[in-house]
Amino acid sequence: MERLRAHVPAPAAVTVTCLPQHGPRKAVEVAVGLAGAGYTVIPHLAARSVTDRAELARYVAQCGDAGITDVFVVGGDAAEPAGPYTWSGALMEDIADLSGGTLRMGIAVYPEGHPGTSDAELARTLRAKQELASWCVTQLCFSPATLRAYPSRLREAGIGLPVWAGVPGPVRMSRLVRLAGRIGVGQSLGFLRRSVGGAGAGSVVRQLLSSASYDPAPLVAALDGAGYAGVHLYSFNDLAELVSSGLTRSAG
Template structure:
């Protein structure tokens, strides 16, 4: 995919990209979700993270609330944080009891050394445990701008292996990317995914409205590029870190770039590409941004 420096706004493509958006929350964000529920379309996928400072009850409780409010829970499972196969089975069993086990997101997790039998998410997928508890779709991590500690070749091999393992077990795959500021690497990465024969739906991660300093802090933490040129394209300046930045520029830019090179659907976007918003605790702010951006057409 050729890089385009100043794409115009393709309104139809932008609306289509945002249409089936998903959100992310932590186990502690249940009050925020209750506050934002009236602004989130029914059936929206809401990912529930698997943080080290949250326990089983908090994770399952959050997934249960997501389900009860009419949304689709996508609980995260951090493979290296699991201390045993029994812990994985307990978590999945509890999720199944509350109707929240059909969609999960499998990730390796932060610990440098596994706390149990799973050294990465592929090992967890290959264990066969997920299938036993009615998991129908597994989300996989994608890294359009790479990973600070993992070579690109290793990332590609892992994605291909996990995708193949899921297909062989009859479980659907979906890809959720780390958030980015620059659209060109994202568009090129999507092309590379498809060139490898991976047809799973892709949700491109982007931050919801957040303070500029906070965004840059998360970017540094996750190794996302945040130099002056890139953040200018995203819509703010490194010389002015006061205030809040929204993803307007990023969404319009990405939609235009993808539409320019696609023969996908009637809106000009590649098929099965959408957005996932990292809300950083701002569920209501993100939902309100979507409503404002789409003019209520979401």
């Protein structure tokens, strides 16, 4: 928390990721602490990591007591669900019921699709979840053309939620490649590699991936007028670089 205060002072809006090794309990605890320090906080809740409705009720109550108004609901990466919530939609139904509809929910959307899910099935589940959701954020995507076209594609699919563009901050390329591969955006990584070097530029690409930092400014600039509600910056906890980039002042 001290590092966050040093680089991004309250009342900035920040999210708290539900890490597999800690689960939603830790995410909510950290979020409550940040809310008490004056931040606008959005904790992530992973459906497959919640053991039962009683546990979920505690998280909803903690958020309400701390003045937290929004949560970001994902399915989660656990191979086996810890309880009855096998997908995010089921968790959202219980959050809506337990909070009396007062806790707003955000969901993830996927400009380049989702591994193992057809585009038609993805659109169907998004339409089902949007009845309970208030906003959505895109998965990481490095292609300006893909991101620019995505709000229109969502509308055509019947998704009318406000959508925020998920953009990585100025993270070291080698780390970004590892993280992005881990969270399943390999297709977008292909675009990223192609964009930093053409045919025969393998040594240049290898050098860039090992030493340089990704510059998100051109991607953010390309999204102007595309229909996004704003930009959500994935900092990967590299707060100093993010603040020095100036993006935190323009990503509203």
